[in-house]
Amino acid sequence: MKGLHNLMQNPIKAIVKPEWCFLVLMLIIGSCFAVLVPAGGGADEPNHIARAVSxxxxDMRADKIPDRVGYTSPQDVNGVDxxxxxxxxxxxLTDVAWHNMVDFHTPKSKGGKIYSFPTWTTQGMMSHRNVGEKEHVEAFSNSAVNSPFVYAPFAFGYWFSRIFTSNAYAIIVIMRMFGLLTAAGILFFCIRYIPIGKWVLASVSLMPTMVIFDAxxxxxxxxxxxxxxxxxVVFKCMCENRALRRSQWILLLLVSISLALIKLSYVPLIILLVLIPIANQYVRSKKALFSLLGIMLCTGILFIGWYLVVSSINTGAMFDVGASPIxxxxxxxxxxxxxxxxxxKQFIGQNFFSLGVGGTLDLHGHHTFTGWITVCILICAVLVIDSREKCLAIFRKNAVWCCLCFLFVSACVFGLVETALYLQFSPVGADNIFGVQSRYFLPILPLLIFAVVITARQADESTVQSDLKGVRDTQVLHGMDNRLGIGMMLGLQFISAIFTLYLLLTTLYTA
Structure with a gap:
């Protein structure tokens, strides 16, 4: 409430903080995408909409559809399920989503539609269907193995929208807005409370591809x-110069458990828990170490439980690519x-920073030069230090452990993502991994940049000692230099946001 009050009283002073910069730009640009992109036009959006509504x-788990099968490799003579x-x-809902997705994903060079403003008024747009008239069985395709947890905001959005409307198009837009508001709210507090790299987290979260998918x-x-x-939460616990409170243990348990309920490939992030006792000497007692071990065990059990529930679902069999996981x-x-x-080979050729990636807008032309804006923003984010970042020296003292852990976790996530796609989406024995998109690596991108932040920013010995004693840190960048850096950051973020909106409008409304 204090932050909101400060924003209302002095919006210019508040907006220079990374969390407010993120929130304002994400809500403005993200809302434009959520409202204007044809309902169903997002990446695999009809499948996700169907899963969320179910x-x-x-219906927490996808069910086998009688008498409907997909494809497997011709080599699969045993006929896996x-x-x-x-x-x-x-x-x-599904008719609107599929119709508009096909319409939107048809490139303009091949006869794609130029939309009217607002989008849903376009002739031929399916936007007047009402829910409650008819139901059917829908295959969830690649969303079948996702846990209900990742669809919670959209499920709430569905029920909220049903209070006011039965229009399928409007319901999808409201579901989008619930997802956008949920992500923006969570990330706002993450940026505010993360002890280092506030501008890094804000910048990655505002990358064009992130804004598009959040919408x-x-x-x-x-x-x-x-x-x-x-x-x-892990970083905050590392920087506590005392034993963790009960509320912190509970929060750490909750965010750890959440890793088992999101996409399975990101569970290796749980390894970051080992950094807490390394950096915080008050979490080295037997009781604290057993608590950390218990958290990891709970996460592991929940992960294995959900994996066993969905392990029999062959999502690759839903695509005619000759896939066979077995x-x-x-x-x-x-x-x-x-x-x-x-x-x-995949690692060398991967666009980890999503440079020039515009999500579904890329179907209408890939704007690779936009990646330079992202490059400039990320470089600036590494150099600019928020005045509240007072724990850099703690990370620098443990730089070797932090960097090794960040890199190891990132490598594990990369390997799991690639392997999952190789098993499910690639023909047996293929010399390439199909279905890989750079957005799959965005959750580990901040870790890779944090490693640069820890090793690139220099802190003198007095700063290190003052940090360790809990005394107020001396800013590395201060005075006019820091104000200049923040000014450059805000300018670059504004340019990126405007250009992202420009891509949206030109993709939809001009030839």
């Missing part, structure tokens, strides 16, 4: 937000060296 009606999984959903119905919205929540596993184990070489 969860809203109490290729059944499709889904549930009963409202026909109006649609997708599992990535909650996944990224909870990954950042976990990292923030045969692919056999191939990986029998050609381990070859597969490791494939991972190295």
């Amino acid at each position: 969860i809203a009606h109490g 290729s059944a499709l999984y889904g549930g009963v959903v409202d026909s109006a 649609t119905v997708t599992a990535d919205t909650v996944t990224y937000a909870m990954c950042m929540s976990f990292i923030t 045969l692919q596993k056999q191939y990986v184990f029998s050609h381990l060296i070859t597969y490791l070489g494939l991972l190295i």
